[in-house]
Amino acid sequence: MSSSATPHLPRAGRSIHAQAILGPELCARLPETKVLLVGAGGIGCELLKNVVLTGFGHITLLDLDTIDLSNLNRQFLFKKKDVKQSKALVAAQTASAFNPNVHISPILANIKEPQFDVDWFQSFDLVLNALDNLDARRHVNKMCMAAGVPLVESGTAGYLGQVQPLLKDRTECFDCVSKPTPKTFPVCTIRSTPSLPLHCIVWAKSYLLPQLFGEDEDGSAELDEAEKQGENSQEIATLRKEAMAYKAVRHALRSAEATEDVPRMVFQKVFHSDILNLLSMEDMWRSRAAPTPLDFDSIKDGSFVLREPPKQPAPSRPTNGKSSASTNGTANGFAGAHVNGNGQLSSSQNGVAGLKDQRALSLQDILALFISSSDRLAARLRAGEDTISFDKDDDDTLDFVTASANLRAAAYGIERKTRWEVKEMAGNIIPAIATTNAIISGLIVLQALHLIRKSYQRLKNVHVQFKPAVPLSTITMCPPNPNCGICRDTYTKVLCDPARVTLGELVDAVLGDGESEGTGKREVTVYEDNRVLCDPDWDDNVDRTLESLNVTRGKFLAIVDEEGEWGTIAVALSVLPPNHPVDARAFILPSPLPTPPRLVHPSTTPPAAPSRKRSAPDDEIDEVEPSAKRIRTNGPAPEISSPSKKRKLEDDGFLMLENANDRMDDDIIEID
Numbered sequence: 010m011s012s013s014a015t016p017h018l019p020r021a022g023r024s025i026h027a028q029a030i031l032g033p034e035l036c037a038r039l040p041e042t043k044v045l046l047v048g049a050g051g052i053g054c055e056l057l058k059n060v061v062l063t064g065f066g067h068i069t070l071l072d073l074d075t076i077d078l079s080n081l082n083r084q085f086l087f088k089k090k091d092v093k094q095s096k097a098l099v100a101a102q103t104a105s106a107f108n109p110n111v112h113i114s115p116i117l118a119n120i121k122e123p124q125f126d127v128d129w130f131q132s133f134d135l136v137l138n139a140l141d142n143l144d145a146r147r148h149v150n151k152m153c154m155a156a157g158v159p160l161v162e163s164g165t166a167g168y169l170g171q172v173q174p175l176l177k178d179r180t181e182c183f184d185c186v187s188k189p190t191p192k193t194f195p196v197c198t199i200r201s202t203p204s205l206p207l208h209c210i211v212w213a214k215s216y217l218l219p220q221l222f223g224e225d226e227d228g229s230a231e232l233d234e235a236e237k238q239g240e241n242s243q244e245i246a247t248l249r250k251e252a253m254a255y256k257a258v259r260h261a262l263r264s265a266e267a268t269e270d271v272p273r274m275v276f277q278k279v280f281h282s283d284i285l286n287l288l289s290m291e292d293m294w295r296s297r298a299a300p301t302p303l304d305f306d307s308i309k310d311g312s313f314v315l316r317e318p319p320k321q322p323a324p325s326r327p328t329n330g331k332s333s334a335s336t337n338g339t340a341n342g343f344a345g346a347h348v349n350g351n352g353q354l355s356s357s358q359n360g361v362a363g364l365k366d367q368r369a370l371s372l373q374d375i376l377a378l379f380i381s382s383s384d385r386l387a388a389r390l391r392a393g394e395d396t397i398s399f400d401k402d403d404d405d406t407l408d409f410v411t412a413s414a415n416l417r418a419a420a421y422g423i424e425r426k427t428r429w430e431v432k433e434m435a436g437n438i439i440p441a442i443a444t445t446n447a448i449i450s451g452l453i454v455l456q457a458l459h460l461i462r463k464s465y466q467r468l469k470n471v472h473v474q475f476k477p478a479v480p481l482s483t484i485t486m487c488p489p490n491p492n493c494g495i496c497r498d499t500y501t502k503v504l505c506d507p508a509r510v511t512l513g514e515l516v517d518a519v520l521g522d523g524e525s526e527g528t529g530k531r532e533v534t535v536y537e538d539n540r541v542l543c544d545p546d547w548d549d550n551v552d553r554t555l556e557s558l559n560v561t562r563g564k565f566l567a568i569v570d571e572e573g574e575w576g577t578i579a580v581a582l583s584v585l586p587p588n589h590p591v592d593a594r595a596f597i598l599p600s601p602l603p604t605p606p607r608l609v610h611p612s613t614t615p616p617a618a619p620s621r622k623r624s625a626p627d628d629e630i631d632e633v634e635p636s637a638k639r640i641r642t643n644g645p646a647p648e649i650s651s652p653s654k655k656r657k658l659e660d661d662g663f664l665m666l667e668n669a670n671d672r673m674d675d676d677i678i679e680i681d
């Protein structure tokens with residue numbers, strides 16, 4: 010697409026090609042179709058361009074973020090002058106020029122904000138997701154299921170991508186397939202027996218950096234849990250002692266009279282004393298190589314002798330969509346210039362190959378980086394920053410993690426990583442590939458057109474895979490999972506003033522005051538998300554206003570039948586119209602009232618009652634696990650014979666499938 014070519018087309022000719030492909034009927038509908046596009050990043054920019062050029066006339070574009078320099082290599086609606094501006098605003102301005110008839114309304118906001126309630130979602134004919142995280146995806150999925158609006162979900166990871174059309178009652182929803190729990194490391198692997206570069210990076214990012222510069226936590230809860238899980242108790246005791254000693258170091262880093270000895274003090278504690286402590290547990294080192302305590306001065310003067318790390322296997326191509334954090338692959342082979350954290354192109358410093366970030370660091374270089382980054386971070390604390398946490402785009406934290414991870418790797422005889430590689434692994438970065446985004450954005454529009462036409466039999470789950478001979482694979486849509494706690498609920502909407510309506514009043518009214526089905530008052534448990542607000546034996550909250558229970562616009566009340574005989578009613582809360590009389594009842598019910606389906610096989614196990622039963626204080630509501638008979642969050646994987654079960658979870662929550670015959674694999678490592 011070239012925007013410069015577009016103005017030369019005669020006005021009448023603008024839609025000639027689209028008409029030939031789509032047919033006059035569909036073409037005539039597009040200018041009136043209202044589309045919500047959530048996310049104006051890598052996929053979002055490509056998609057907005059496609060949606061505009063296809064002829065959609067009313068587009069609302071929402072993104073919470075501003076443009077970063079690092080976005081410019083693939084988010085082609087942005088230019089350098091736009092850095093720090095709203096993504097939604099700039100993308101809308103740029104794309105508006107592609108078609109004079111399009112109306113694009115940009116919104117700089119989080120899609121989870123309460124004003125984007127079910128009413129608002131219902132004002133669209135179609136929602137297109139171009140997001141990058143599980144939380145926002147699940148939220149939009151639920152809103153679309155509640156609003157009955159078709160959604161096209163999408164995601165890319167390097168060379169892999171997926172597009173999934175979702176429509177309540179027709180297809181499975183985003184939450185129909187539960188997500189495997191990401192793999193985590195045992196505490197002791199990270200804290201005392203690392204064997205991979207990633208273990209050292211996780212330690213530096215998630216343990217050392219927070220210990221020194223983050224919240225003042227002694228980590229005892231984590232160690233208690235590790236002990237419960239049966240990890241070595243002697244080792245845990247040593248780790249507890251070690252944690253106590255951090256207090257002195259934390260104090261030195263924050264002290265006004267900080268001297269240049271502070272980095273040395275940190276170094277001595279972390280890379281010398283702590284390692285000596287661990288070495289004193291001889292049993293630990295019978296079956297594994299013992300670490301070497303490091304020495305500040307001899308590293309500084311170049312006389313330190315280091316154990317050689319074992320040879321690493323050659324890097325492999327990123328074929329499986331996993332984060333590079335889960336592999337040992339090096340990023341050195343990536344083509345293209347790297348823009349450093351200051352937004353400048355790094356230059357080669359060692360005269361060999363590669364850029365500054367990509368050169369191998371000597372132990373002396375690493376020590377120098379450790380000293381300078383500790384100094385910089387300590388200066389930030391002294392200047393008033395309360396806590397500092399890892400951000401891949403914060404040079405000080407990245408330098409500190411690079412240096413600390415590599416010092417630890419050196420002590421344990423583990424392969425060292427360049428700053429570039431540490432950034433990639435600690436930041437969970439999968440290189441974004443503009444071509445994949447472009448292919449996926451095209452596929453999103455094709456699925457969107459099927460949805461608008463109501464050609465439901467043509468809907469497909471489409472996957473872009475790293476197989477040059479078969480780059481695309483498709484899977485027929487699966488029906489909804491009957492156990493899904495999101496799309497199997499019966500949704501309804503109540504317009505109300507949460508400050509004036511009580512929980513009991515609303516629930517009774519939605520249930521028809523006990524007259525529905527002629528069975529008397531139904532016994533129900535009421536949830537907001539995973540909070541129990543009341544149940545048949547616990548009515549302390551029923552006379553409280555919804556507002557006092559923090560149940561307000563944009564939220565849902567789930568009314569669960571205690572006997573498991575009826576399906577769950579999910580009540581979406583919206584606002585009263587401005588002209589609603591103040592002396593009238595403070596809510597407007599839907600007409601007709603919702604009629605949940607009678608469940609064919611009612612569960613024999615009644616839902617779990619709240620573990621603590623008492624009045625909730627003003628700002629606190631009893632929080633208990635949701636009932637066993639309905640999955641309110643991401644419960645245990647429901648057994649369904651669907652091909653889409655065979656998928657992998659990306660760290661941003663999008664399910665990636667390499668091909669239809671792949672086995673589900675939960676070998677994903679989450680650093681956080």
Ligand SMILES: Nc1ncnc2c1ncn2[C@@H]1O[C@H](COP(=O)(O)OP(=O)(O)OP(=O)(O)O)[C@@H](O)[C@H]1O
Nearest residue numbers: 048049050051072073074118119120139140141145
């Ligand atoms: N809850 C949300 N509400 C609105 N927009 C969101 C929300 N969550 C994520 N987004 C937006 O979705 C977009 C996803 O795009 P993309 O994956 O390309 O991320 P990016 O932030 O541009 O790139 P990178 O993470 O690689 O720096 C981002 O622009 C992000 O701001």
Ligand SMILES: [Zn+2]
Nearest residue numbers: 182185493496
């Ligand atoms: Zn579902």
